[in-house]
Amino acid sequence: xxxxxxxxxxxxxxxxxxxxxxxxxxxxxxxxxxxxxxxxxxxxxxxxxxxxxxxxxxxxxxxxxxxxxxxxxxxxxxxxxxxxxxxxxxxxxxxxxxxxxxxxxxxxxxxxxxxxxxxxxxxxxxxxxxxxxxxxxxxxxxxxxxxxxxxxxxxxxxxxxxxxxxxxxxxxxxxxxxxxxxxxxxxxxxxxxxxxxxxxxxxxxxxxxxxxxxxxxxxxxxxxxxxxxxxxxxxxxxxxxxxxxxxxxxxxxxxxxxxxxxxxxxxxxxxxxxxxxxxxxxxxxxxxxx
Amino acid sequence: xxxxxxxxxxxxxxxxxxxxxxxxxxxxxxxxxxxxxxxxxxxxxxxxxxxxxxxxxxxxxxxxxxxxxxxxxxxxxxxxxxxxxxxxxxxxxxxxxxxxxxxxxxxxxxxxxxxxxxxxxxxxxxxxxxxxxxxxxxxxxxxxxxxxxxxxxxxxxxxxxxxxxxxxxxxxxxxxxxxxxxxxxxxxxxxxxxxxxxxxxxxxxxxxxxxxxxxxxxxxxxxxxxxxxxxxxxxxxxxxxxxxxxxxxxxxxxxxxxxxxxxxxxxxxxxxxxxxxxxxxxxxxxxxxxxxxxxxxxxxxxxxxxxxxxxxxxxxxxxxxxxxxxxxxxxxxxxx
Numbered sequence: 001x002x003x004x005x006x007x008x009x010x011x012x013x014x015x016x017x018x019x020x021x022x023x024x025x026x027x028x029x030x031x032x033x034x035x036x037x038x039x040x041x042x043x044x045x046x047x048x049x050x051x052x053x054x055x056x057x058x059x060x061x062x063x064x065x066x067x068x069x070x071x072x073x074x075x076x077x078x079x080x081x082x083x084x085x086x087x088x089x090x091x092x093x094x095x096x097x098x099x100x101x102x103x104x105x106x107x108x109x110x111x112x113x114x115x116x117x118x119x120x121x122x123x124x125x126x127x128x129x130x131x132x133x134x135x136x137x138x139x140x141x142x143x144x145x146x147x148x149x150x151x152x153x154x155x156x157x158x159x160x161x162x163x164x165x166x167x168x169x170x171x172x173x174x175x176x177x178x179x180x181x182x183x184x185x186x187x188x189x190x191x192x193x194x195x196x197x198x199x200x201x202x203x204x205x206x207x208x209x210x211x212x213x214x215x216x217x218x219x220x221x222x223x224x225x226x227x228x229x230x231x232x233x234x235x236x237x238x239x240x241x242x243x244x245x246x247x248x249x250x251x252x253x254x255x256x257x258x259x260x261x262x263x264x265x266x267x268x269x270x271x272x273x274x275x276x277x278x279x280x281x282x283x284x285x286x287x288x289x290x
Numbered sequence: 291x292x293x294x295x296x297x298x299x300x301x302x303x304x305x306x307x308x309x310x311x312x313x314x315x316x317x318x319x320x321x322x323x324x325x326x327x328x329x330x331x332x333x334x335x336x337x338x339x340x341x342x343x344x345x346x347x348x349x350x351x352x353x354x355x356x357x358x359x360x361x362x363x364x365x366x367x368x369x370x371x372x373x374x375x376x377x378x379x380x381x382x383x384x385x386x387x388x389x390x391x392x393x394x395x396x397x398x399x400x401x402x403x404x405x406x407x408x409x410x411x412x413x414x415x416x417x418x419x420x421x422x423x424x425x426x427x428x429x430x431x432x433x434x435x436x437x438x439x440x441x442x443x444x445x446x447x448x449x450x451x452x453x454x455x456x457x458x459x460x461x462x463x464x465x466x467x468x469x470x471x472x473x474x475x476x477x478x479x480x481x482x483x484x485x486x487x488x489x490x491x492x493x494x495x496x497x498x499x500x501x502x503x504x505x506x507x508x509x510x511x512x513x514x515x516x517x518x519x520x521x522x523x524x525x526x527x528x529x530x531x532x533x534x535x536x537x538x539x540x541x542x543x544x545x546x547x548x549x550x551x552x553x554x555x556x557x558x559x560x561x562x563x564x565x566x567x568x569x570x571x572x573x574x575x576x577x578x579x580x581x582x583x584x585x586x587x588x589x590x591x592x593x594x595x596x597x598x599x600x601x602x603x604x605x606x607x608x609x610x611x612x613x614x615x616x617x618x619x620x621x622x623x624x625x626x
Contacts, residue, residue, distance in 0.1 A: 136564030
């Protein structure tokens with residue numbers, strides 16, 4: 001007997017995922033990449049062939065070989081190990097920043113859209129000011145102001161992404177707050193908190209999740225850009241942006257492997273998140289399909 | 291008319307917020323400028339106090355803000371601690387480099403993306419459409435600094451056709467007399483074609499890097515907007531009435547599809563302002579972003595403050611112009 005589909009049952013959810021993925025080869029690849037990224041983030045330190053921080057001065061700047069798959073850098077450190085180990089830090093920054101801004105931004109936005117009034121006006125002005133700066137420049141200034149650390153890169157990236165969630169959640173809630181089911185809940189005696197958390201938030205979750213998956217790519221780009229400029233993550237910690245910056249010095253002398261492999265890792269990660277965002281949009285939010 | 295005035299006035303609160311934000315952000319930055327000035331060991335605590343008073347750091351935060359505003363009114367952006375020069379003059383000498391690069395890349399991106407987007411929309415699922423899709427996906431996935439480095443490796447190191455990526459002009463060449471500060475305009479004005487060509491070769495790779503970055507959103511937007519308009523009823527009517535394809539596409543569809551594109555032009559320009567810093571770093575481009583970054587490393591914050599202010603100012607101006615343009619393109623839209 002076939003049971004009706006329920007989004008709360010794991011098997012149904014998995015089969016739904018399989019259905020969404022089966023339609024599009026690119027989305028399958030993206031999902032595969034995503035799994036690889038997570039695995040690398042979790043297990044990289046166990047998998048790498050060399051210690052990412054160990055220097056081998058006699059092997060400095062050797063091209064890719066059987067011993068050093070991606071070659072070595074100026075200190076003879078194994079580029080492959082460094083790129084792989086960096087996955088964890090980059091994923092930590094991306095997921096941390098997006099998680100923070102998604103939770104904080106949607107809560108703020110939901111409250112603003114629901115209650116409106118003076119707080120809404122003032123906060124919207126504040127968001128306007130935030131959006132009046134080129135966001136990357138704002139992130140730079142914030143890391144400079146808060147201090148040069150990984151945590152501050154996460155905070156800065158979270159803050160520059162906040163406006164998107166606030167605006168999205170606010171808009172979604174303000175069109176729904178007078179709909180029948182909300183009125184019904186109110187008549188039924190639900191308080192504001194219950195209406196917001198039980199009736200409104202679950203209904204606007206899909207666009208928020210889509211936004212979050214798109215933002216993951218931005219967050220990786222943003223963090224890598226900051227560390228490329230020497231902000232946030234400090235050498236010798238392996239991180240993709242720093243690895244690219246270190247490799248950039250050897251481009252004009254032809255040692256391409258030092259910058260190319262971390263660049264590729266960066267590109268693949270961002271590409272993967274962007275494609276996943278598209279896939280999620282197609283399945284969760286069919287109206288905005290392009 | 292009154293709506294235009296109202297739109298212009300509506301930037302005032304944001305501008306005020308920007309001023310407060312830039313002021314505050316440099317106040318919380320670590321490091322005391324007075325101590326930096328007084329890093330000479332011969333200086334006593336009294337000397338440090340005197341420097342502090344001279345810099346106005348002993349006053350309350352609100353007084354400092356008024357002093358900051360008063361100085362801004364005279365175009366005074368403070369002194370750079372590391373060079374001792376007024377930040378305003380340093381910024382002015384570097385602004386043309388950044389502006390030339392950004393405008394060059396912006397025009398390049400528009401010139402490629404809009405025809406590409408239109409062509410992709412006219413023939414869905416053709417090779418042009420596939421190309422457009424690939425560019426749109428790659429453009430948002432490849433970090434600007436990686437694009438720049440790849441271009442350098444390919445065109446400078448392997449092919450050897452591009453000049454060394456070090457700034458706007460070969461150090462052995464003389465700059466043409468400054469009129470606009472844009473080498474690509476000043477060169478021809480002075481009749482100095484050799485310098486113009488050299489400057490063009492220098493700007494090509496960084497310009498291309500930024501253009502590739504800006505291409506993606508523009509092409510994607512043009513394609514989506516054009517597809518949307520092409521499927522609308524007035525196009526069907528025009529087609530049914532037997533108008534030529536050229537007239538339908540160029541006169542009716544294209545003009546109506548431009549509104550969202552104009553809006554996204556403004557957004558893209560602001561993203562480019564942010565990406566500028568990275569591209570300037572990769573190509574050793576002597577612009578304001580690189581200047582602000584270099585000052586930041588030596589804990590010199592006045593340039594960063596000025597940079598943020600200039601960026602936000604340009605951004606607000608661009609948004610204003612975008613909204614006014616959108617109102618021009620489609621009188622129903624915008625301005626509300």
